[in-house]
Amino acid sequence: MATINPGKLLFTPGPLTTSSTVKGAMLRDLGSLDRDFLTTVLNIRTRLLDLGPYPREDFECVLMQGSGTYVVESVISSVIPRDGKVLVLVNGAYGRRIAQTARVHGIALDVLEVEENRKFTPELVAEHLAVASGITHVAVVHCETTSGILNQVEQIGHVVHAAGASYIVDAMSSFGAIPIDMAGSHIDFLISSANKCIEGVPGFGFVIANRRALDAAKGHARTLSLDLYDQWASMEANHGHFRFTPPIQSILAFEQALNELDEEGGVGARGERYRQNHIALCRGMKALGFEIYLAEEDQSFIITSFRYPSSPAFRFADFYERLWTRGFAIYPGKLSHESCFRIGSIGRITITEIEALLTAIPQVLCEMGVEIKSEVIG
Numbered sequence: 001m002a003t004i005n006p007g008k009l010l011f012t013p014g015p016l017t018t019s020s021t022v023k024g025a026m027l028r029d030l031g032s033l034d035r036d037f038l039t040t041v042l043n044i045r046t047r048l049l050d051l052g053p054y055p056r057e058d059f060e061c062v063l064m065q066g067s068g069t070y071v072v073e074s075v076i077s078s079v080i081p082r083d084g085k086v087l088v089l090v091n092g093a094y095g096r097r098i099a100q101t102a103r104v105h106g107i108a109l110d111v112l113e114v115e116e117n118r119k120f121t122p123e124l125v126a127e128h129l130a131v132a133s134g135i136t137h138v139a140v141v142h143c144e145t146t147s148g149i150l151n152q153v154e155q156i157g158h159v160v161h162a163a164g165a166s167y168i169v170d171a172m173s174s175f176g177a178i179p180i181d182m183a184g185s186h187i188d189f190l191i192s193s194a195n196k197c198i199e200g201v202p203g204f205g206f207v208i209a210n211r212r213a214l215d216a217a218k219g220h221a222r223t224l225s226l227d228l229y230d231q232w233a234s235m236e237a238n239h240g241h242f243r244f245t246p247p248i249q250s251i252l253a254f255e256q257a258l259n260e261l262d263e264e265g266g267v268g269a270r271g272e273r274y275r276q277n278h279i280a281l282c283r284g285m286k287a288l289g290f291e292i293y294l295a296e297e298d299q300s301f302i303i304t305s306f307r308y309p310s311s312p313a314f315r316f317a318d319f320y321e322r323l324w325t326r327g328f329a330i331y332p333g334k335l336s337h338e339s340c341f342r343i344g345s346i347g348r349i350t351i352t353e354i355e356a357l358l359t360a361i362p363q364v365l366c367e368m369g370v371e372i373k374s375e376v377i378g
């Protein structure tokens, strides 16, 4: 292993830094019908339900090949009936992507959009639902990774339920670190992927689905390969067989990632590590004079957007490159109207790695000739 390039520390919204044991779990060939592989698939599906816990009587877990977007597209394109209409809540790029997915598939759509620094609350959604007509589904992003804002998905669920609509939540960047009560918030489809807070490698995502809602999706698919119901039915009927080539090594790595999540103490402990990372990051960045884009009460501990320094010597591409050379990968901004960059607190990183990044940042700024307000923190 000593000769393997360890790569960079990733302070991004995913793919994330993973442990060497997660990467090591991939060093094995297995066929897609191999008994060991099928046992792993079953094990993963069960353990994802256990994380809620999402009781087996009411919930199912479906794995789907592809990145997170494929899995969102799988849900949007295969659970909404031909005569259905989805309300998409948009306060960032990922919400906008859901709306775009619906458009591509010719699905009737309402978009409720608010500023990227404003979170969705139940009141906002109730106001819209009161005047909208024909809404059968509502889709929202939990942690809008564009900014790092956290929408109130659980409270919004009550409003969606009262309106008699089905509820789809993109919990891509929060699942595994922030507990989500699916039954209590009437969520029918909860979506996440292997390479976010579970700390696996990319290759597939998963949907935790209310069984009645999943059953009702039969026959609504607009594509073959992203048919969520069919994927589930095949897995159930054939001992965990994927319909088409599964990402074997990614699934092996994910099983190990779930072991490591358990060893860490589960979702609560993982969230707490990320929260400590986030606190250390914000404290250090503020001391360096950086401004945080969001109001503190709306900000998640998943990822943080920082405004560019006002100095004309600051150029993000240069800043990024210099940090990258030192072994730190940060992330560009994705906001529509603001110049920000992002730093993630998730993945196999601790305060030690955050401190190392916080040491490199002022060095890099100094090299670039960017004036910073270096304040002593006690």
Ligand SMILES: *Cc1c(COP(=O)(O)O)cnc(C)c1O
Binding pocket: 013, 014, 067, 068, 069, 070, 072, 094, 141, 143, 144, 145, 170, 171, 172, 173, 193
């Ligand atoms: C990462 C992410 C996705 C999926 O992005 P991919 O690049 O397709 O993996 C979707 N929604 C949110 C909120 C995300 O953070």
